[in-house]
Amino acid sequence: MDERAKTCFAYKSGKCRILDINRCEGSGCGFCKTEEQVMQERAESLAIIEAMEPMHRDAIDEKYFKGQIAAGFYKKGTA
Numbered sequence: 535m536d537e538r539a540k541t542c543f544a545y546k547s548g549k550c551r552i553l554d555i556n557r558c559e560g561s562g563c564g565f566c567k568t569e570e571q572v573m574q575e576r577a578e579s580l581a582i583i584e585a586m587e588p589m590h591r592d593a594i595d596e597k598y599f600k601g602q603i604a605a606g607f608y609k610k611g612t613a
C-alpha cells in the first residue's frame with residue numbers, strides 16, 4: 535500500500551469503503567482523494583446546485599438530497 539492511498543477518504547484498515555472491491559487499489563485508483571478534496575468538491579457542487587433556477591434546484595434537492603438542502607442541512611463548510 536502506498537502512502538497516497540492511505541490518505542484516501544475511503545480508505546479504512548486496508549479496505550475501500552466506497553467501491554465494491556476487497557482491497558484498496560492504491561494511488562492508481564481514479565477515485566483516490568483526500569478528505570479535503572472531497573469536502574471541496576462537495577462545496578463546489580452545492581454552490582452550483584444553489585445557483586440554479588429554483589425549479590431545477592428544488593427538483594435536484596428533492597430527488598438526491600431528500601429536501602435537506604432547502605432545510606439548511608448542508609451549510610457552508612459541512613457539505
Ligand code: SF4
Pocket residue numbers: 539542543544545546549550551552553557558559560561563564565566567
Ligand atoms: S480503492 Fe480507491 S477509493 Fe477505495 S480506498 Fe483505495 S484509493 Fe480510495
